[in-house]
């Protein structure tokens with residue numbers, strides 16, 4: 607794939623943007639993928655909340671970008687006559703959007719950043735502040751593109767070291783930490799897209815996407831993205847990871863994260879910790895791709911990360927015509943799990959590669 611076609615691919619699947627009149631968010635509805643590629647507009651606070659809650663837009667950085675744009679759109683409609691009433695409307699909208707999902711820290715990070723911008727500009731007129739909020743959301747979006755690019759360049763360095771003549775580099779990933787989950791390159795997928803930009807062919811890599819039960823982000827989203835970009839792709843069920851690794855097909859694992867605690871423990875899509883444990887057993891390098899906005903120095907360890915529990919129907923009915931389990935059976939359905947820092951080979955941030963001890967490494971990159 608040449609650079610022009612990589613760019614065309616990105617244009618098709620980009621997640622966070624505004625409509626031209628800036629009155630609504632324009633997102634791809636990820637619940638319909640891969641069968642239907644449909645863009646939808648979100649203009650009310652209820653629509654934005656519902657889209658995040660229902661995973662129409664999902665993935666930690668994309669949730670943050672959407673929340674920032676959401677605050678800019680909602681604030682632009684304010685009829686408030688003075689700063690205090692403008693700010694109290696802002697705070698009510700912020701609190702409402704913050705209640706959509708609990709685990710990905712980027713949501714709160716982006717909302718707090720928008721609030722700080724508003725407060726830093728409190729002496730300006732309301733129309734000026736409304737414009738500044740749009741500008742800040744654009745900045746968050748543009749920074750996310752650059753952050754993913756940097757993560758991709760570092761990850762690409764690791765891929766280059768693994769390249770051997772006559773055999774693709776085997777990469778396993780879990781859930782979707784791809785273009786759909788960010789503003790452009792993804793985090794866990796960024797090394798692959800950057801590899802294409804550096805002239806690798808799609809056949810130089812083989813990406814193994816865990817299907818990612820229960821909502822199948824790996825099967826529906828990552829394989830769709832990566833295959834659309836022309837990279838050799840295979841989907842396997844989550845319980846096949848050990849079999850893949852034992853067969854010698856996996857050289858490296860890249861995953862994303864929803865929140866990284868100060869000690870390096872991190873929450874990511876349910877199933878990630880199991881993957882890390884299996885990788886440790888087989889001696890396969892396990893890398894977490896982490897924008898610094900996902901590292902939460904206020905959370906000491908993984909035990910303090912709030913884990914979202916989701917609707918039991920996602921396990922018993924959601925993707926099938928018939929029920930998959932008896933009516934009223936108990937269901938355990940956490941959306942995320944915590945991986946212990948001892949299982950991580952390295953954490954790739956946009957500011958450099960962090961290795962244990964993680965707290966020291968995070969301090970060194972300015973967190």
Ligand SMILES: CSC[C@@H](O)[C@@H](O)C(=O)COP(=O)(O)O
Nearest residue numbers: 664665666783787793862863875
């Ligand atoms: C760059 S996205 C990182 C994570 O948000 C991703 O790996 C993940 O777990 C997403 O979960 P989801 O429930 O689909 O929002």
